[in-house]
Amino acid sequence: MLTARIAYDALPAGVKAAIEEVIGPVEATVSANGGFNSAVAARLCTATGDVFCKALPADHRWVWTQRREADIAPYVIGLAPDLVARLAVDGWDVLLFEALDGHHADYSPGSRDLPAVVALLEAAASTPCPPIELRDAVDRLRSYVNDPADLDQFAGTALLHTDLNNANLIVHADQARLVDWGWATRGAPWLDAAYWVLWLVAAGHHPARAEHWAGKVSTWATAPKVGLRAFADAQARLWTKINDRSPGDTWTARIAAASRRWIAYRRNLS
Structure with a gap:
């Protein structure tokens, strides 16, 4: 989901005034380079500290992701940045x-960030699924399975982030935290570790x-072989479809290619 990015200063004056009522005068701004899920994504510098701002028009079709992030924030303290405020202005x-x-996690082979990511995913796996509205893994993967019976493999009650793009993990002092919880999902506990596999392959891992x-994340041990193959196949179908919609986009082409490498490996195991 790509949203046209605008600078913080392009927000209506009333919106910026409401923000400054919460955090104080904004002295400088730094727009985020990655991700396009928000129309505004910027670090706001104030005399008392920095705040990260995400904003979407209230009638945008993805505004529900903002609500989801606000709803889940009290349940992922320590895993994610703390929510300061949500405003409708x-x-x-x-x-x-x-x-x-910190910096975006480096997933490349030999990276010193990998243990920090494992520790974060382990902590996330032990976090109870909150009693809020969440996406469902079965529903999200329904269109990408070859056999509808495979959907049973993805069912569960675990809290999942599902977007393990390295840009969503910030590492500082050998500790990692997850941002962008808008697509938080309920499903099988091994799925987040499986989502990570795709991004590791895309970063150069066999x-x-x-x-x-x-496998260093404990929930991986609960993943059945048939479930892993079904999931890898679903990811290949998903990313092939995304890539077909974005010809010439090297980023999506890289992830699609990684998904094909993973499903080829999984098929060779059986």
Whole structure:
């Protein structure tokens, strides 16, 4: 889901005034480079500290992701940046978060960030699923399975992030935190580790090594072989479809290619 990005200063004056009522005068802004799920994504610098701002028009079709992030915030303290405030002003939906220091996780082979990601996924796996409205893994993967019976493999009651793009993990002092919980999902507990495999392959890992790292997350041990193959196949179908809609996009082409490498590896195991 791609949303046209605008600078923080392009927000209506009333929206910026409401934000400054919460955090104080904004002295400088730094727009985020990655991700296009929000019309505004910027670090706001104030005299008392920095805040990260995400904003969408209130009538945008993806505004529910803002609500989801606000709803889940009290349940993922320590895993994600703290939510400072959610504002609805002049036709805009605004989220203000604690600004995280650090860098996007490096998933490449040999990266020192990988153990920090394992620790974060382990902590997330032990976090109870909150009693709020969430997406359902079975519903999200329904269109991408070859056999509808495979959908049973994805059912469960675990809290899942599902978007393990390295840009969504911020690492600082060997600790990682997850941002962008808008697509939080309820499903089988091993799924987040499986989602990570795809991004590891895209970062240059052989699928076997990617699964080795995923195996350091305890929930991976609960994944049945038939479930892993069905999931890898679903990811290949999903990313092929995304890539077909975005010809010439090297980013989606890279992920689609990784998904094909993973399902080829999984098929060779059986």
